[in-house]
Amino acid sequence: MNAETTISPRNAAAALPFAVPTSRWDDSVAARLSPAELLLYRSNLLGSDLTVTNFGGGNTSAKLTETDPLTGASTEVLWVKGSGGDIGSMKLDGFATLYQDKLLGLEKHYAGPDDDDKMVGFLPHCTFNLNGRAASIDTPLHSLLPFAHVDHVHPDAIIALAASSGGEAATKEIWGGKIGWLGWKRPGYTLGVMLRDYVAANPGIEGVMLAGHGIICWADDAKACYDHTVRLIADAANYLNGKLAGGPAFGGQVVTPNPERAAIAADLMPRLRGFMTGARRKLGHFSDDAEALEFVGSADFARLAALGTSCPDHFLRTKIAPLTLDPARIQDDAYLAEQVSAYRDLYAAYYERCKRPNSPAMRDSNPVVVLVPGVGRITFATDKTTARLAGEFYGNAINVMRGAEAIGDYIALDEQEAFDIEYWLLEEAKLQRMPAPKPMVGRIALVTGGAGGIGAATAARLLREGACVMLADRDATAVQEVCNGFAGQFGKDVVRATVCDVTDEAQVAAAFAATAREFGGLDVLVANAGIASSAPIEQTTVELWNRNFDVLAQGYFLTSKHAWPLLKRMKEQGGTSVVFIGSKNAVAAAAGASAYASAKAAANHLARCLALEGAPEGIRVNVVNPDAVIRGSKIWDGDWRKERAASNKVDAGDELEAHYRNRSMLKRDVLPEDIAEAAYWLGSDQSAKSTGNMINVDAGNVQAFTR
Structure with a gap:
């Protein structure tokens, strides 16, 4: 793997x-x-189209006539996207509903811009029909405008105009004065008043560009409003594409994309993650999409990256600015540690410069966005979805910079404005209301034999507590099927599948590289892939003996060996865990x-050796010893069942299960979920x-007592 990139003369590849x-x-x-359903339909159409708005971005509204539940009279109600919702996926319960006359009456409490936060506190008093959905900070933009249907969106093409020194002139050129322009103002009641007064002073305009913030437009019915919004975005995109046509973006490309960038990211991400110390572990997301590679390889990359983002939606996800790395030095741990530490110092200095007397305490100072020329974009957050979204939002920011520079100079958020948004007391209150994270959020696990009964049950247990899981199994169809089921249950972000035969070192190495690239590293290895065989010694062939040792001893060795470098990275964050699924x-x-028992004994002794070796590195190694996990186990679906039934002189059906149940001290069946519970406990901070322990989950077997 070569981390160095090719520096070339500026090329004139056409801009994206x-x-x-x-x-x-x-x-x-x-x-x-119905009218309310039309609003939802319009909203979902807008929000599900990423050329129109980004995830969670934008808001829509309609002023509808409803029956007042108190008086029975007809009253005008503002339906507006609630706080924190996503217009692309929301349902009807995602809208806040408020009495329009009460909203208009709030102005008597408003004395000027210093009252913005105070005005938010009045919104719950305007709630219609006891709707518990909190109204967003943008509600005044919708309520104070005298139009039935209003859309406010943040598409890249629009923000590119709104964040450029040439944006106001371009707005006039594109729409001939039909779309107005308001200078930057943080979202809130004051912006709503400014917008209302601007529209009143400019009758006949069809929308207003909000500098650095997006566009707001309106119409008399839902379809007309939707069509108007889409048409305005298309106008902006076509205009910018005309300006970009035929020339390179960002001053031209000076760094060629590295063909080994995926492998470089897999190596780099765990090392960066290990240096990002703090209260919670980080999860990573890697992207080498065309936008990222165009930007990080450009002549203007360093200048523009240092400016940070412009739109508040982008900034809240990506921090004040990204961390940029020299691709020639990323294999040097000392360099990476120095760069991450320097970023934290810069962030702390930014906090000290900008903090107000009542600002919340400084939050996590680690970088969110890491950019590497020739490699792409890496983002870190405390959960996988947030890490992915941060990357997507920075991708939006790249698009904005490209368009803004095509018509003028890109304008980022003023530092103090950025701070005041990031540390807004209302935003802090929202963060404080969030539920505590599940115990395994921020943890990454790889489970071998992930398509089998014990492997899948263990993965489900880890996922249920918030972990990200890589399922590794030699059966490509089965492991993908299990992965798809978990994606539907727990979300697509948190689970991946990889084909891995644990006897093939190249496949094992590839599985861990995929885990590092998909999630950022590793915290828990559950070595579970197994086979079983039964034969008297005279009928045990060398091939059968070797096959058991290949899978059950060498397979555990290979997975531990390749997990080790990733696990060591997390020593300073509390350590990591290896769990072997052994056997009675x-x-x-x-x-x-x-053959089977000897190979399992070898694996268990390997675990004890690794516990000694891992302790100084913060790696705990423990074993779960199951017995007779018949139901749901793939091993028991084959010859092993028949062989053990013959050995015990019982029928291979229900009689075999009864035999093992009655043989146990507790007279109980042992299920995959029981093994998963023990594996979860050993993999967690509980x-x-x-370390160096064995837990028997066998319903009691005196022969297996370890002491």
Whole structure:
């Protein structure tokens, strides 16, 4: 793997164009909808189209006539996207509903810009029909405008105009004065008043560009409002594409994309993650999309990256500015540690310069966005979804910079304005209301044999507590099927699948590289992939003996060996864990299964050796010894079941299960979920002071007592 990039003369590759949205409105669908459902339909169409707005961005509204539940009289109600919602995926309950007359009456409490936060406190008093959905900070922009339907969106093409020194002139050129321009003002009641007064002073305008913030427009009905919004974005995209056509973006490309960038990212991400110390561990997301590579390889990269983002939606996800790294030095741990530390110092200095007397305490000072020429964009956050979204938002910011520079100079948020948004007391209150994270959020696990009964049950247990999981299994179809099921249950961000035969070192190495690239590193290894065989010693072939040792001893060795460098990276964050799924047969002699039992015993002793070796590195190594996990186990679906039934002189059906149940001291079946519970405990901080241990989950077997 070569981390160095190729420096080349500036090339004149054409700039990436802006996507041009088109209408997705379906009259046959709309004809069946109520007024409120039409608002939802419009909102979902806008929000699900990433050429129109980014995730969680934008808000929509309609002023609808409703029956007052108190008086029975008709009253005008503002339906507006609630705080924190996403217009692309929200349902009807995602809208706040407020009495429009009460909203208009709030102005008597407003004395000027210093009252913005105070005015937010009045919004709950305007709630219609006891709707518990909190109204967003942008509610005044919708309520104070005298139009039935209002859209406010933040598409890249629009923000490019709004964040450029040439944006106001371009707005006049594109729309001939039909779209107005308001200078930057932080969202809130004051902006709503400014907008209302501007529209009143400019009758006939069809929308207003809000500098650094987006566009707001309106119409008399839902379809007309949707069409108007899409048309305005298309106008902006077409205009910018005309300015970009035929020339390079960002001063031309000076760094060629490295063909080994995926492998470089897999190596780099765990090392960066290990240096990002703090209260919670980080998860990573890597992207080498065209936008990222165009930007990080450009002549203007360093200048523009230092400016940070412009739109508040982008900034809140990406921090004041990214961390940029020299690709020639990223294999040097000392350099990486120095750069991460320097970023934290810069962030602390920014906090000290800008803090107010009542500002919340400084938050996590680690970088969110890391940019590497020739490699791409890496983002870190305390959960995978937030890390992915931060990357997508910085991708939006790159598009904005490209367009803004095509018509003038890119203008980032003023530092103090950026701070006041990041540390807004209302934003802090929102953060404080968030539920505590689940115990495994920020943790990354790899489970071998992930398509089998114990492997899948263990993965489900980890996912349920918030972990990200890489499922590794040699059965490509089965492991992808399990992964798809978990994605539907727990979300697509937190689970991945990789094909891995644990006897093939190249496949093992690739599985851990994929885990590092997909999530940022590793915290928990569950070595579970296994086989089982039964044969008297005279019928045990060398091939059978070797096959057991290949999978159950060498397989555990190879997975531990390749997990080790990733696990060591997290020593300063509280350490990591390896869990071997062993067997009762590893500690209790078994007639007719010498190859299987001996290989399991070898794996268990390997765990003890690794516990000694891992302790100085903060790596705990423990074993779970199951017995007779028949139900849900793939091993028991084959010859092993017949062989053990014959050895115990019982029928291979229900009689075999009854045999093992009655043999146990507690007379109970052992299920995959029981093994998963023990593996979860050993992988979590609940067992932070346990290493070199074996936990028997066998319903009681005196032969397997370890002491």
